[in-house]
Each structure stands twice: as C-alpha cells, then as structure tokens.
Amino acid sequence: MARSQEATITDEERPGPSEQLWSVFEFARRYRLAKREENRLLMLYGPTASLHVLLANAQRHSLIS
Numbered sequence: 001m002a003r004s005q006e007a008t009i010t011d012e013e014r015p016g017p018s019e020q021l022w023s024v025f026e027f028a029r030r031y032r033l034a035k036r037e038e039n040r041l042l043m044l045y046g047p048t049a050s051l052h053v054l055l056a057n058a059q060r061h062s063l064i065s
Helices: 024-030 035-045 051-057
Strands: 021-023 048-050
Touching: 021 024, 021 051, 024 035, 024 048, 024 051, 035 048, 035 051, 048 051
Parallel strands: none
Antiparallel strands: 021 048
C-alpha cells in the first residue's frame, strides 16, 4: 500500500505562514493596493511570492494628504 507524499511531511517541514507562497494578484486585491503597485510587485517577484516578502515590500499610498 503506497503512502502519499503529504503523509510523510512532519510539522517541522511544513512551511510557516511567512514562507507560504501567495499570488501577487490575490495579495494586491486583499490589501487594496493600487494597480501600479501590483504591477511593480509583479515585475519584482513574478506571479507568486512569499507573504513575508510581499508584506515587507508593498507600499500603500495614503489617501489623506
């Protein structure tokens, strides 16, 4: 009987929340980023990046001047 690959992964080997890969499109939508900022992140990281990297590098511009 063959076991699945998922069954052999321990909790220590699972990626933590900061290591999870996110879609840049989903991240931009969820954090209400401007299209220009979404495009900048796409150019830097491609269609997916870790949540930690996206949070550290995303820039939101204030609506209040």
